[in-house]
Amino acid sequence: METLFIQIKTLLVNAAALVLPPWGVTLSSMIISALAILGLGPLIMMYLTLMERKVLARMQNRIGPNRAGPWGLLQPLADGIKMLTKEDIRPSAADPLLYFLAPILIAVPALMVFAVIPFGKGMTAADLNVGVLYFVALSSTTTLVIFMASWGSRNKYSVLGGMRSVSQMISYEVTLVISVVPILMAAGSLSTQTIVESQSGRWYAATPWGLLSCMIFFICGLAECNRSPFDLPEAESEIVAGYHTEYSGMRFALFYMAEFMNVFSICALTVTLFLGGWQGPLLPSWLWFLIKTYLLIFIVFWFRGTLPRLRADHLMGLAWKFLLPLAVMNIPAAAMSHFLSEPFSTAVPLAILMVSVAVLSFFNKGYAAEKRVYHFTD
Amino acid sequence: MKNKTDTPLTEDFDTQTLQINVGPQHPATHGVFRMDLTLDGETVVRLKPVMGYLHRNHEQIAENMTYAASMPYTDRLDYFNSMSNNFGYALAVEKLAGIEVPERADYIRVILAELTRIVNHISVIGFLLNDLGAFFTPLTYAFREREKILDLFEEIAGSRMMCNYFRFGGVKRDLPPGLLERIRTMMDVFPRFLDEFEALLTDNDILCLRCQNVGVLGRELALNAGLSGPMLRASGLGYDIRKVDRYSIYGRFDFKVPVGSKGDVYDRYYVRVLEMRESLKILDQALRQIPSSGDIISRKAAPFLKAPRNFKPPVGEAYGRVESPKGELGFYVVSDGSPQPWRYHVRAPSLINLTVLEDLCIGHKLADAMVILGSIDIVLGEVDH
């Protein structure tokens, strides 16, 4: 069971080897991995939409989709067909090039990011030694594409959405990258494969600084893919649907797909960097990876079901005034725990983090909730 | 915190303001209500409400119809609480025609009015959270409780929302047997739901961040602009018509009137939560004191049940007002002795509460403008009557 997928691939490659020259064999193995990801991406996206609707429904005392197929399993198929058959209205004032390119440019990086995620032991499509850098570089392209979409569709609401998303992405990307630095220091390499292997003894999330950077990474990841408390660019209650107001039919499906694949890739990377990737007792490695990722995805949907939306300036304030300094303070804490000898290696980082949290909460007193007292007259 | 639109940095840019239309079809305008918004960046600079999309001249319809025939139309004024609209209209015409309401009918009326208040307040909080972005979860909890109460209304009056149950001098029919026990069981479960609802919301930091010090309304402006109901009480003025006029039999119940301190969106939200708890107290006392028998419509007004067109109140005028969940709902009726009113005017609290919408929103962000509109709690059936 453990190496199921690896055996399938070696089978296929051996079959190709019979007929193709040696360079053809390596090419075919690359193509097989690429096809696997190309098939996996949309499949994951389809069943994430169903999972989201089911989880949210159950949180709201509803049943969720259960008409299309048993327990609603064919609902994503129905949605897909609906998206395909829906008329693709293009606003006449839209800028042809930007409007046309935006959906493509948002879906492609979302798929490319899957290449670097280690689904199981030895099951990373492309084991680059700059895996994390590749991931962060690709996920930062979405900022420009979202602004392209909103500017291209010439609609006031989408321009508002576009402005918001640019400001949100930039401020959270900085924090995202800095919060990964302690892990790279501990693991000593950028390749996701080695990071996971270096966690075989103890998960990074088990260490205090690791847990803090895991939370910061997760929160910034949420902001990256415009999910739940940070879904300002597509706030339906304020600016109708934000940057994809003017998109319909297949184009909107691409946006929708990109959003869910980003959610999956952010959760997958959090699992890889902090929660020990596919490390886990008895169950096969890839199964562990999927369990952990889908647990994190449940938390993402859980956020969506509970939390109201942050306002634009709170969003910025949280990123620049609270998360960024915390992430920066986390780096020396990680360094301390690595270099200092035993008794201090846990005490000093904890002390540093405690002090920084206290100082930052003091400076951000304005954001804290006031306790209100209500008197009664008769 | 009021943000100045022009920071030193942006003073020398010649930026343009963005003029957008929010509504009449917009997810957050609670109906067909349009706001002509001028934004500088995201900050609201000017806001002109535009109404009338749901205007059907309810007053002219009432003037061409007999008194009893326009009772079902009052259900459609504030379609979230038809019982309190009926209550207001019935009170006004009873004052006009000098009809007394028997004991049991008054208790039934108070019970139904307080149940409507609970239905209205949980729906408002649910919709407010929707505007804040909590994806429908608080709204579905609120609507789950609302369903239970609407089923009670369906059993009593025959229709969930358009009850048309009050008549001049009492109510149309008596409560079905066993209904008071069902109200009692519903009421025992409701506080637990309210605590769960408060646990979900009241200390939620994002909610506090988004609602506190947003849309602050001073006492003088609130009073001068004729606001009433939770809006006025959140700004610190404990003025509740049930306590002031003591109409119907509200004088017999002891309940408190919650008053806010800062008058911002958070206070308006929490004053409504406290008011629901007070309504539960009233319901509790009413259910204990209600006489088990007794006629449900005054002997003098009973014949008009069968023949509404013979109901000709004496010449004169009357202004009956009621503490509807939205505020002071007033009915001004002038009779010229004929079965049709000469003049029929509705004092709609939602409409008058909108006077201060622009004052509250200026200087705030677009996101806040939606939340402030949500906290004012307007229903377009009543605004445009």
Next chain:
Amino acid sequence: MRTEEIRDHLQSLDSSLRLRIVLESLLVENPEDLARAVRALKSSPRLKIDFLSSVTAADYLDFLETVYHFYSVELRIGPVVLRARTRRDDPKIPSLCGLFRSAELQEREAYDMFGIRFEGHPDLRRLFMWDNFEGWPLRKDYVQEDSDVLESQDLAWLEKNSIHVSQELKTRALDLQARGLRADAQRPAAEGPANSGAP
């Protein structure tokens, strides 16, 4: 406080006011000094009126009337009702927006429905009807337009938007225009008090 006491109290505060008691309310004889009467109400120590609850306009065939209900939130004093009357052809009443912001929307509604021009109102536009709507709907002599019959300007608009109009409607519209009439609906047959009791 009964209406007589309020009248005497007001006249003591501002002697030039001429007030008459009508149906337990105070009619301000000359609409011009309505604002002065309300200012007196607002400033009087015994009444402390600080809440204008409702502004209603009504049409009594030979004059238009506006009725104001005032309350004192501080002293919890019941409705103090003031009235003002004005001619039908050119109705003018001073606006109370300066004293009470709550009159703002209600006066616009009265203007929209009755055509009473409130002088001094910051932004007197129609509240519910669209701006180029002619006629005052709530006046007793308002004749409703019959929505099924097309008029000439409707025909022009339909042609401009290339909407097919049946020939029969066109001829009716043209002959209406020829006779210089408007397409008015017959007022709903004034049944008057239906006194045909049970047989």
Next chain:
Amino acid sequence: MIFGAGILKGMLVTLRSFVNSYFKKPDQGGLFTVEYPEKRLVAKERFRNFPFLVYDEKPEDPRCVACDICAKECPPKCITIVRDADAEGRPLKKPALFDIDLSVCMNCGICEEACPFDAIFMDHEFEIAGTERHQSLLYHKEDLLKSNGYFRQIRPSDAALIDARRKEAEDKKKAALKPAAPPEKKE
């Protein structure tokens, strides 16, 4: 309280209701959705939808005597009645034509209250659809007529009350007529 405490408390509430929806019964916080076409909520007795005319034995002679009270009392004026006339043109106590325009009716129930002959009542049937807006929603006498049995079935306690009252009135009328000449049965 640190920044996240209120949020965590809220999260617990949604998690509890997520778990409850699997294990608890409907009124303790479990799922209470009624999946409409398969399972239906039973209509409450006083539920009122569009009106219908009641006949005792044969649909030909409904209880309605075409007195036109309901048409006058109806707020949106959606009932039109034309009284029947026999060969010589003398008016009969039966409606020849009884139309209710369901697109105008707002099921307020005033016709049921105002009818002195217990002839018109509010129905429970709400699954009504028409192919187009005007003709198919204009119900004529034939579409409106339903038997007293149907009325007893949908609204048992009201029907029992009314039948008792009618029978008692019937007996009183028969008793009053008996001492005089034997009554020639006129219905």
